[in-house]
């Protein structure tokens with residue numbers, strides 16, 4: 001039987017790295033595989049955590065990646081921890097007049113299209129007759145019902161789109177893999193490069209390892225009946 005492995009996509013990021021280090025402390029994973037577009041120079045030299053590189057927006061590369069993961073084992077857990085909020089020439093909008101096609105395109109590409117394509121290529125690797133988890137990091141600001149402040153238009157909308165794509169994925173997954181759980185997660189406000197310019201205005205900022213620990217606890221407790229949901233790091237459901 002092939003070993004049961006955990007896969008973290010976006011393993012170079014603040015939350016991705018913390019998820020890998022937490023998963024390495026859990027019994028039961030033959031390997032904790034990191035995935036990203038480039039291997040960080042300080043990635044641990046540990047045979048339990050290989051790092052696979054791929055262009056995560058290229059379906060040919062994703063298909064090859066899926067083959068490489070399958071050769072390592074059967075994924076019992078796949079967490080997609082990629083995401084984008086700001087970059088050179090890209091900052092969250094404060095008002096509708098700042099919205100542009102260019103920023104919307106970039107954020108939708110990284111926050112909605114990329115995790116959807118990764119899920120499309122990696123979901124078929126999940127076991128058919130054992131429990132498994134496919135999760136993507138979303139954000140509470142992607143909740144339409146919870147949006148009372150406005151702003152961050154493209155980021156919010158890209159996460160709302162991600163939530164919808166994962167809901168669709170969950171419905172399909174349930175047909176062939178009834179024991180699988182497929183969800184999106186809000187990690188809290190976490191001290192990472194993504195939140196650095198904004199987190200000081202938040203009252204509670206979590207360390208990445210604390211958020212990762214809480215997210216994994218939530219994932220381990222979810223059941224197939226929860227599949228298709230949107231959950232926060234404190235296990236509460238986030239409204240759509």
Ligand SMILES: NC(=O)c1ccc[n+]([C@@H]2O[C@H](COP(=O)([O-])OP(=O)(O)OC[C@H]3O[C@@H](n4cnc5c(N)ncnc54)[C@H](OP(=O)(O)O)[C@@H]3O)[C@@H](O)[C@H]2O)c1
Nearest residue numbers: 010012013014015081082083137139189190192193194195
């Ligand atoms: N931090 C927070 O407070 C917070 C709050 C709510 C939700 N989230 C969500 O949590 C997730 C993880 O965020 P984080 O805080 O860990 O951010 P981060 O430290 O900036 O990490 C972002 C990750 O996304 C990857 N990435 C970005 N663009 C990519 C692309 N075009 N192709 C491939 N990989 C790409 C980065 O890879 P490279 O290293 O190659 O750039 C990195 O691994 C995101 O979805 C974010 O929206 C975070």
